[in-house]
Amino acid sequence: MKKEHIINVKPFKSKTDLNNFLTELKNSKHGQRNVLIAKIGLTTGLRISDILKLKVSDIKNKTQTTIIEKKTGKKRTIYLDNIIGDIINYLNTLDNTSEWLFPAPSDNTRHLSEHQYYKILQKTADLLGFDFIGTHTLRKTFARFFYLETKDISTLMTILNHSSQKITLNYIDITEDDIKASLKTFNPFI
Secondary structure (H helix, E strand, C coil), rough: CCCCCCCCCCCCCHHHHHHHHHHHHHCCHHHHHHHHHHHHHHHHHCCCHHHHHHHHHCCCCCCCEEEEECCCCEEEEEEEEHHHHHHHHHCCCCCCCCECEEECEEEEECCHHHHHHHHHHHHHHHHHHCCCCCCCHHHHHHHHHCCCCCCCHHHHHHHHCCHHHHHHHCCCCCHHHHHHHHHCCCCCCC
């Protein structure tokens, strides 16, 4: 019986680690594509299944677009302003023979599969010694950094379609160390 490779997928906690990961990802084969997929996940919080099924027409000449999420069936508007330069540069490299934004390398009538992208992420993670990376790392990292910047758990719950704060806080991996660090610098008198 083949043993499965099971990891505990977590968000990046350090922007330095995240940037090192993106740099290494950029150095991989199809690096520009791989980084854009990651950046879309990191700036929108979309699941990888929704990112990979984007079509060129969904984002070309747009700063926002509306999609139907695969898992929930709900409409979701995503904002692309922060990565528009990356999108334009990437679109300039496409051969225009595929409707897919991220066509499969061997068959541009299909999009890159989740499993193919997972393998790309794993190879990069292995190079850097990260043992917590999976396709959901992108969405979890978006959620963690959104929360740490805004402290707006209600909006984040809505974005992620979570039913409770406890689920969301667990999802973004808020730990005792995070709480301790916040409390050490908390000062109600300033």
